[in-house]
Amino acid sequence: xxGGVRHARPVRQAFTATPSRDFVHLRRDPASGIEAxxxxxxxxxxxxxxxxxxxxxxxxxxxxxxYCRGARRQSTAGRVILIEPGERHDGQAVREPGFRYxxxxxxxxxxxxxxxxxxxRIGFRRTxxxxxxxxxxxxxxxxxxxxxxxPLVTDAALDALAGPLRRHLGAAEPKPPPDGDPAVAERAxxxxxxxxxxxxxxxALARAAGAADRFQLARAFxxxxxxxxxxxxxxxxxAQARALLRAGMPPAEAASAAGFSDQSHLGRRFRxxxxxxxxxxxxxxxxxxxxxxxxx
Numbered sequence: 001x002x003g004g005v006r007h008a009r010p011v012r013q014a015f016t017a018t019p020s021r022d023f024v025h026l027r028r029d030p031a032s033g034i035e036a037x038x039x040x041x042x043x044x045x046x047x048x049x050x051x052x053x054x055x056x057x058x059x060x061x062x063x064x065x066x067y068c069r070g071a072r073r074q075s076t077a078g079r080v081i082l083i084e085p086g087e088r089h090d091g092q093a094v095r096e097p098g099f100r101y102x103x104x105x106x107x108x109x110x111x112x113x114x115x116x117x118x119x120x121r122i123g124f125r126r127t128x129x130x131x132x133x134x135x136x137x138x139x140x141x142x143x144x145x146x147x148x149x150x151p152l153v154t155d156a157a158l159d160a161l162a163g164p165l166r167r168h169l170g171a172a173e174p175k176p177p178p179d180g181d182p183a184v185a186e187r188a189x190x191x192x193x194x195x196x197x198x199x200x201x202x203x204a205l206a207r208a209a210g211a212a213d214r215f216q217l218a219r220a221f222x223x224x225x226x227x228x229x230x231x232x233x234x235x236x237x238x239a240q241a242r243a244l245l246r247a248g249m250p251p252a253e254a255a256s257a258a259g260f261s262d263q264s265h266l267g268r269r270f271r272x273x274x275x276x277x278x279x280x281x282x283x284x285x286x287x288x289x290x291x292x293x294x295x296x
Contacts, residue, residue: 022098029145029154031201035105036145042098045091053105055083056161058135062099066091068127075101080131080138082124082168102142104161114162115171122169134164150261151201152230155214159202184209185224188217192229196236197259205229233259238273241266242281251278 024039035053039045040061048067057080064075068089075081081101083089085108093099112119137160144157165171188209202214211217221229241258245251255266255278263278270278 025146027146027148029148029158031151031154031203032110032158033107034110034141034145034158036142037103037105038101038142038146039103040098040100041091041093042096043093045093048088048090050086050088051083051105052085053107054085054111055081055103055105056134056138056165057081057101057103058138060100060102060139062097063094064091064099064101065094073128075099075128078130078132078135080129080135080168082127082129084124102139104138104141104145106161111165114165115169122171124168125170126168129168131164131168134161134168137161137164150230150233151199152205152228152233155202156218156228156230159214159218182220182224184211184217185220188221188229189225189232192233193236196233196240197257199259202229234269235273238269241270241278242274245278245282248282251282254278254282 022039022041022043022045024037026035026037028035037057059075059077059079059081061077064081066073066075066081066089068083068087074094081103108119115122137157141154141157141161144154148154188205188211191205191208202217206212206214206217209217211220218228221227221232225232237258237260241254241260244254244257249257251266252263255261255263258266260266260269266278270276270281274281
């Protein structure tokens with residue numbers, strides 16, 4: 001949220017804060033155009049302004065005071081903020097130690113597509129909502145956009161917003177397309193195995209597998225393999241990294257060759273899967289069996 005004309009009627013005076021303790025971090029997902037923001041403010045946050053996007057956010061700490069729809073509102077930890085395109089709002093903290101929040105800026109075209117191709121006669125029924133599940137989904141989507149480690153993770157996290165958005169927008173649930181040929185899941189798995197070291201998203205995977213869309217692919221894949229495409233991708237990358245480590249390749253090189261973003265990314269996944277670090281495994285001090293799990 002950025003500046004405009006400052007609103008002149010706050011309910012209470014915001015306290016003076018040290019500017020250096022405020023922060024705003026923003027990252028844009030290039031595939032969807034969605035912007036993720038995480039921020040902390042200890043006093044005045046932003047003047048009156050509006051956005052062209054749909055805004056969904058969650059307050060993590062403190063009291064987030066803002067004016068919208070003719071009244072001042074206060075969001076506390078766990079509450080969800082819902083603001084439509086063109087709705088004017090400001091923001092401030094009203095007591096120490098300020099507030100911290102995450103926000104997603106959803107382009108109108110993206111939301112229209114998720115609502116079945118039309119955004120007519122829909123709108124947020126309220127500006128603040130008690131919806132812990134939606135708040136968690138917003139937070140996970142923000143983390144995925146900021147992490148940018150895998151397009152599959154980001155796509156799945158953003159897709160998880162569609163259901164809660166429909167509820168709060170009063171939109172009807174779309175009729176799901178048929179799941180189609182079970183071979184869709186097999187073709188997707190073949191693509192994942194062949195391209196495990198590269199970055200690709202759910203739309204590219206759906207096209208390669210011949211699915212109607214990414215949602216049909218996700219359903220078919222889970223029914224066939226019991227998990228998500230991203231989980232299988234990580235499993236395949238770990239198996240490849242283990243083979244490279246056994247051959248004596250240094251962990252940093254093995255991480256890159258297997259498709260992990262860096263050595264620390266491989267290390268986190270490796271410890272979660274096998275209970276030891278890549279370096280320890282490479283040295284041979286392990287009882288972990290060498291046979292990789294076979295998917296199928």
